[in-house]
Amino acid sequence: MxxxxxxxxxxxxxxxxxxxxxxxxxxxxxxxxxxxxxxxxxxxxxxxxxxxxxxxxxxxxxxxxxxxxxxxxxxxxxxxxxxxxxxxxxxxxxxxxxxxxxxxxxxxxxxxxxxxxxxxxxxxxxxxxxxxxxxxxxxxxPNNFFLADVEEYKERVKDGWLMEYFYREMRRKTGYLMNGDEPEGGGWNYDEENREKLPKDHPVPEIAKTESDDITEEVKEMVDSWYGDSFGESENFTYAVTRRQALYRLNEFIEERLDEFGPYEDAMAHGKYELFHSQLSVYLNNGLLLPTEVCNKAEEAYHNDNARLNSVEGFIRQIIGWREYVRVYYEAMMPEVREANHFNFTERLPEMYWSGETKMNCMSECLKPVIKEGYSHHIPRLMVLSNFSNLTETDPKELNRWFHLSYVDAYEWVVLPNVLGMSTFADGGVLASKPYVSSGNYIKKMSDYCKHCGYKISKKSGEEACPFNYLYWNFIDKQRETFTNNGRANFMVNMFDKKSEEDKKAIWESSEGFLRKLKRDSE
Missing domain, CATH: 3.40.50.620 (HUPs)
Incomplete structure (x- = not known):
């Protein structure tokens, strides 16, 4: 060549x-x-x-x-x-x-x-x-870029062993945030403290941007020449590309954003797609950073009173808990899981995933950074982009492919479990304990997106209503068997059944009209 x-x-x-x-x-x-x-x-x-x-x-x-x-x-x-x-x-x-x-x-x-x-x-x-x-x-x-022994855990994970128990075992093995046999602070996780909405005008430190050198510029020229029709934009490339630069990003995160990572871990805000997230998955997933050194830095910040416990625990859980768990899941479930499709959805991916153009402000806000930077944090991925895909009856394999090609931190071992296991419930509940779908109320609770939207979050059906509202209840009704058989979610079917016939009809008609008009990928 x-x-x-x-x-x-x-x-x-x-x-x-x-x-x-x-x-x-x-x-x-x-x-x-x-x-x-x-x-x-x-x-x-x-x-x-x-x-x-x-x-x-x-x-x-x-x-x-x-x-x-x-x-x-x-x-x-x-x-x-x-x-x-x-x-x-x-x-x-x-x-x-x-x-x-x-x-x-x-x-x-x-x-x-x-x-x-x-x-x-x-x-x-x-x-x-x-x-x-x-x-x-x-x-x-053997591959030594991970902490967990796949052979030790994969049969349990395949049988539905939950991440929470895997995580506790990893905490005991690594010693992170442990006092002997007990977790630091007395709790294994502090999720209840990590669900705050970002206050108006709350300052958010920017992630440092790395200037492209001659090597990166040469690569950029090659990518534009060879892969000019690929997804996304190549302009303004600012990711770290060396270990030294990645270590700088790690130190910057620990010093400037880790402390407030926890409270606003699930928050979303107009024009602020990174918030207090580290973006370090990009560097962990190709080896520029190693999981132990990242966790060591975070724990050190806690012991030096530079970061609160709920932030440090939540961050370490993402690495030794979730990251390790999905890798074991991938090894346990491959290759059959590639074809998983519990709800038997067959629709193509909505066209907006490629263009970012939509009247729905939450979708637009969550798609823009993916198109421009190849990045968004986990809540836009799970509770907006994946949620909408499920509610619009999109083939989960289509969404999985899109996530795989769209994100800079994407590799099949991490994307597939997150999409086919977690966010779309395509594996039927091996990884996730319930389908992760929601109405527009969750988005309103965790973001300011609804204030700038062409739809009205207060309306539950009709042309002006937030599509998430009626699509959610339409999904509950259509997939009632899955929800009825799920102890954590069966009450949602009961709530739908208690609605008036007039409300049910409005939900069905609004959903049918929206789905009929929704533009899909034509490839």
């Missing part, structure tokens, strides 16, 4: 002669930290192989900023390894990365290869096929 967009790599890395090497390590784009690799790699400094694959990039039209982030961070890491004394072979191929490795191994019969098991299913299968082809010349080592 042409190396026209690899000038900085070729200028700064001396291309090694592969026949001079007997041992090589293949480093994937989401494994950019040698600290968790076996010590012999840091001691011996073997040949490191990095791979840019055009076919891998074409599998899914990833958000342009996701493509820029992945490629720029991998190039920066490869350069750092070369500066640290590692021989580096930075390979570029039109085909997939396993084809590139097959070519390298076939042409260099004395070369032995080690790779770390990929976190994503398809990549793992591709590398295992390479291992099968070259037998004793290729070695797979």
């Amino acid at each position: 042409s190396r026209a967009f690899l000038k900085h790599i070729d200028q700064q890395i001396t291309k090694p002669k592969l026949s001079n090497h007997e041992r090589a390590v293949f480093v994937l784009h989401d494994q950019l930290n040698l600290d968790v690799w076996p010590s012999w790699i840091r001691e011996e400094k073997p040949l490191l192989i990095f791979m840019e694959s055009a076919e891998k990039g074409n599998e899914l039209p990833h958000h342009k900023k996701k493509a820029i982030y992945l490629l720029s961070s991998m190039r920066h890491f490869a350069l750092e390894c070369a500066e640290a004394g590692y021989p580096v072979h930075y390979h570029s191929t039109k085909k997939h990365f396993d084809d590139g490795l097959n070519e390298i191994l076939s042409e260099n019969e004395e070369l032995n290869l080690t790779y770390m098991a990929p976190s994503e299913w398809d990549s793992r299968n591709r590398l295992r096929n390479v291992r099968s082809e070259f037998l004793d010349r290729v070695e797979e080592i």
Whole structure:
């Protein structure tokens, strides 16, 4: 493949002669930290192989900023390894990365290869096929970018073991926020303290923006050239792309936003899509940051009285609880879960997910940062974007694909459980204890979106009413069997049944009219 967009790599890395090497390590784009690799790699400094694959990039039209982030961070890491004394072979191929490795191994019969098991299913299968082809010349080592042992937990998770109990066990194992066998402060979580709406004019510190260097600009030019039709915008790329920059983002979060992260964890506000969230998932998910160092920093802030307990606990729970739990779920449920569709929805994704254009202000506000930055925090993802998808009877696989390609922090191991397990209930309740749907009242409670909307949150049906209001009750009625069989949600069916026939008719007619007019993806 042409190396026209690899000038900085070729200028700064001396291309090694592969026949001079007997041992090589293949480093994937989401494994950019040698600290968790076996010590012999840091001691011996073997040949490191990095791979840019055009076919891998074409599998899914990833958000342009996701493509820029992945490629720029991998190039920066490869350069750092070369500066640290590692021989580096930075390979570029039109085909997939396993084809590139097959070519390298076939042409260099004395070369032995080690790779770390990929976190994503398809990549793992591709590398295992390479291992099968070259037998004793290729070695797979365990993935050490996570804290939990998958084999220890996956059968329990597959049987419906709740995240809360997994999280408590992880707290005991790691010792985070523990006093002996008891949790710090006496409670395992402080969710009740973390559901405040952001007060009007409450100050929110901005996340630092990283200026693009020449390498990132070269990558941006390549992405615009090769993947110009992909989703999202490439302009104003400001993500960190090196470990040093990511550590700065971590320290900045701990010092400026962690303390108020907890109270406003679920809040949403007009024009403020980050609020007090860390955005560190972007860097955790490709190795620039490690979960232990992030949790250590957060716990240290609590013990130094720089952050309140409910904020630190909520933040640590996202990492050693939810992040680890969904990874185990992914391993336990794959590959069958890819086809999960409990409600048997078949509709295409609403067109607004691609354009951001809609009269519904909450949807517009939650889609804008995704289109521009490839990011929004977990409440817009769960309680607005996923909620609307479910209420409009959209095929959950369509939504899963959209989340996978739209977010900079997206990888299948984390997206699939969150979408097909948590937010759409597509797996029938293995991960989530109830369907996560709501009316517009939740959005009003947690945001100021309704003040700027073309619909009226106070109206329950009719053309002026907030669509979430009537779509929610329409969903409850249509999916009454699921709700009736769910101990946590069966009361909602009773509430619907107690409505007057006139109200029920208005709900049905409003929903039918809205769904009929809703523009869908035509691809």
